[in-house]
Amino acid sequence: MEYYAALGYRAPSATRLSTGASVQAPHGDASADALELPPLGLEDLGALRERFLRAPDEVLTRVRDGVGGPVSEGALVHALQDLEQALREPEAALQAMRQPPFQARASVSLPPDFAFPLMTREIPIDPVRTRFEPVADLRGWLLFSGRAWLHGGWSRAAFRRHDDARHASRFRYTLREPGPGRPVEVALFGGFGTGEYPARYVARQLIMRGERLEYAVHLGGVYYAGRQGEFDAHVAEPLEPLLPVTTLMTLNAGAEMRSGGTPFYRYLDERRGASRAKQVQEGSYFCLASERFQLIGVDTAYFEPGRHQEPGLLGWLESVLEEGRRRGATNILLSHDAPYRYGAPRPTGLLEDLRALVVDRALVDLWFWGASPHGALFDRGAALPFLGGSLGHAGLPVPVTAPGLSSPAPVRFLESRSRFPEWTGVRPELGNNGYGSLLLQGDGTLGLQLLDWRGNVRCTAVLAREGDGPLTYQHLQEAEPEA
Template sequence: MDSKRMELFAALGYRPPAASRRGRAVGPSGAVVLEGVSGEVVDAEAPELPPLEPEELEALRTRFLSEPDEVLHLARESLGAPVSELDFARVLQEVEQALRAPEEALQALRHPPFRAKASVQLPPDFRFPLMTHEIPIDPTRTKFEPVADLRGWLLFMGKAWLRGASVSAAPFRRHDDARHASRFRYALREPAPGRPVEVALFSDFGTGEYPARYVARQLLMRGERLEYAVHLGGVYYAGRQGEFDAHVAEPLESLLPVTTVLTLNASPEMRSGGSPYFRYLDERRGAARARQVQEGSYFCLASERFQLIGLDTAYFEPGRHREPALLGWLESVLTEGRRRGALNLVMSHGAPYRYGAPRTTELLEDLKALVVERALADLWLWGSTPHGALFDRGAGLPFLGVSLGHGGLPVRRAEPGAVAPAPVRFLESRPRFPEWTGVRPELGNNGYSSLLLHDDGTVGLEFLDWMGNVRCAATLAREGSGPLVIQRCNESSKE
């Protein structure tokens, strides 16, 4: 790749492949390989989705001209937001010009033609307790925004919109492989009186942007109190090695000695075939094997009263879970948990339904026999949908739902009152910055969730935003032998 073009890509946010932190070795074929701590051999130079080159840009333009609806559908699905035909055509032209004259494009980036408007400048008195100069806050940044950063999305993920451009998938890791004596089932500490188990859950965190960095800062400040942290998936732009290194491994590294970190697979990770994802699992285990137990892309953490069950809703098909072996494994852990009276807490990147959409998803259809007809799930927590929300049980939905796809991506501010398949008990509808600042009011608030698993079987659920504000506190409990219900749900009025 031309050096100026690579410099341009770096300036626009491209993260090139990085050497493994666990060393490199040459395999029999001459390829550089990395032996995982579980015995798998991971190719350290495994292919990942490359940026668009000029000839591929031309191929994408040709496809857009002949099949505009199909290309726009792919772009909208990938970005989770509307993209107009006019915007797409304009950015195609901008990218073509930048690739043709990268030095000119670099100069334009170094010397922007206008200053930031006052509406995107923070007031001098903007402060919050966790604020630090180590994580600068720049409201003018538009990286990962669907339209404002369409150039970045097109350059660094646009190849996925070409036919035949998929990256070879890494070997899938199965619970019944002889190398995995755990069968992907691990012990969850039993809650004790006055000593609940704390679990942080966050999704679509892998951006490296300041909201995600402040979420990571909050997790680190919890110290040993935070026993488990689960990323529900989403490393952007395309789950590359460099993106894992910079956006996930580096900000979460200090957690590893004290907190068990688990990570689900997601559609963005599979754009690069999943090799960086599986490599990250192995590197994490190598760094702190006593705590970092995860071997594959699905798992069950079990105690007598609780089960945390992570699903892979990306490897075989985006947003689906119908592989027979995985369904069989899931049925066995759900049934076992229900038999002993434990709460089954299901976690995935894919969503069973979405706020703002009247119908449930194909993923729910895949799991209908288990979670609807047999009602084996008590609480389902998912990423991918760009808002924080708590849903009650609804018609044909005998489980509580939590949406957490607002961990790091810039999201549109949610408007209350939209349709949803289940009743909404809390919706994160505030802007990213307090309304009194007048800054970026169109952006939604980023954040994550914290679970407290108590010895009496109750669950404390909090939604926190990227600044550390508790946005909603709820108590979930069974009433007698009945289903899990929301006993209390209080939304904070403080800004």
């Protein structure tokens, strides 16, 4: 277990295991194995290797989808071999991790004069760390997600539905009505659940907004596999100071479902506990509604990864979208998975699932998602009658996004900077992390900013309607190049 911990394993606390959970565990079993995905052991590693030998394309596809990046066949073979040796001789593996060859990248260091206003010793910045990177941390991904790739996930918690008699809210909650001089601020961020320093600095920015930040939505992504220890360390702890003043909502994602969703639901229950009046979320989908605006979060992970086909959920979504349209509200859809992706020529299956609502009937004005790990804003296209935003870059390490790639919708802004300023010469291959801030105004307009993990404003936009027309970008300005 020490080897697992050295590579990033977060075990559930002894207190949690002894007290059980408010969430119904599979088969009524409150053991750690029932509540979340265990790490890969030697037996499962052998089974994964055998499956790779029989069906290499299938396993490679699962691994690439899981880590969110390109993994070569050779890299996977090498990682499997390394892991087998490490699991057979964990003490030797631990010792090797402490040796100079493993620390060779320590020469990558920040210049002494690197600083920014929010920088603090409480969140140390270590550019050498490669945790969660697709290839450099392939061992970690295999150890802590491998069982899900081998078995197709873990035993699932019971799904919570809006029409259950226990949920009088029907998963619909009040969004404060913005007034003159009193806009409503909503932070939107995805891929946050890593515990790494970019995510911690995003959390620091949200916390420093204090009571001005009335709502925050995590668009999903708790890594490696949505375990309880990962929720505790990567989400609950850094966002705890928000809870007394900010209504926090969280979406379900494929990573969370690797542990069956039990830690996800437990976190919802814990947020509502301790007399926290602002914490209202009961299920994995929701609608926050005022007279002028609706924020509608959907679950694109529980029933099928990246899809939304369950009839009961489609009916609920249709009803809230129609209600918003009837009163002239702006419908803002929030999901983990994306309707389309920058760099991909065609829309996703999720868009096909929702085509009747968002394309044929144009019931959605603005759609933000968290599965694409880069910041981007999109205009409507010929067959895409809504504005779009990719905000999945709060915590995961991703390669720099190259401009000029194909896109199903016109690109209005693309985060193409590196994580560190160019002048530092540090990790130029890593893309910039950040999040979005949405301002809902009393006159029905929306202000939107994309900020990076250091607090730099990367893009500012104003969205509004002209008469009864669609929501459009009235103004959009990208920040000047960083000095």
